[in-house]
Amino acid sequence: MAAPSLVSQTLTSALDSQLREMYGRAAYTHKTHQKMADNYVARYKRIKIAEIVLSAATASSLLIAIFGDKPIGTIIGAILSAILLGFTLYFKEASLGEQGQLHTEVGAKLWGAREALLSLLVDLQDGRSMDEVRRERDRLNAALEDIYKAAPRTNAKAYAAAQKALKDSEELFFTDEELNKMLPKQLSTKQKQL
Template sequence: MNDKLVVEETVRSAFAGVSWTHKIHEKQADIYYSQFKIMEIAKIISSVLASIGILSLIISDPLWLKIISALVSGVSAFISTYYQSFKTYEQIENHKRTARELLALRDRYIHLLLKIRMNDNVADLVEEFEMLEKDKHSIYDSAPITTNKAVKMASEALKISHDNSYTDDEIDGMLPECLHKGDTHASKL
């Protein structure tokens, strides 16, 4: 196997990993956004119901109304505390930021694959790959934690069945057609 082919295989694998992680962070942001919307609606409804219950207590004084008003107020307080302690919207933004950074990095891997196809110097290709890897690890180090649900959703979206193991077809599915791997490709390197 020639040096350029080794570099290409390594870059393709790194590209797939970045594409995979990018999609996971997109899906995690989607999950948190769905939770955020549900909690926002629940917060509004519970606040309105608590206000109605308190106003009703002014007009009448049954015990059941006091109990329901107290429960609804408790739910409203729980939702507000949940927002403050878990910072759901901040988590959405962190995952979106990480996804954007990974998308930019993914595009740089595509550009490097193009350079490989254009017969650039192997030493220059390796140097650029090492810079990309350094940038990748910097992004990974500051990336927020994801859930298994986001991994499953990303897997379904990208049709990838193995963690950190990608077939040529899976990688080709993420790349522009001109950078797909084919039988004629190996002879051109």
């Protein structure tokens, strides 16, 4: 029969592994929703700029038609006006701003859950009772399930951007030097080393 401390270490290790997996999934999903929101905002801005340019071009061509007394201005104005109408209808149906906001809200909820999981991992290492950690894990798991159920769908492009941001750009992490610059001096690791 295994020694009680060995069983306890195995159980702690299994719980730690599960919490780390939950943290990783929450971090990836959080970043993916951030990237989806960024994509919607970028598309929104591009369409708005296109609408402004098309409006200016349409107005200019119609002014040329009025003052230049040439039918080409009217033809160009009509074509540009039709394109502008297409952009406006697409923009109305796509609801890019609303979609971006939904992803931002989901990302904010996931950020909270991710940070709670990180705190739980720290608590586990600091000796918090496994029963307390399990209860909190179960509560967080239920909260994450509710967030995932209500979340809008993401796409492969946003996931790839999230993967790049987390793996290559390390957007989720700070170096000790960066943290030392952000934190008050009394919390600096340089100060603690003295």
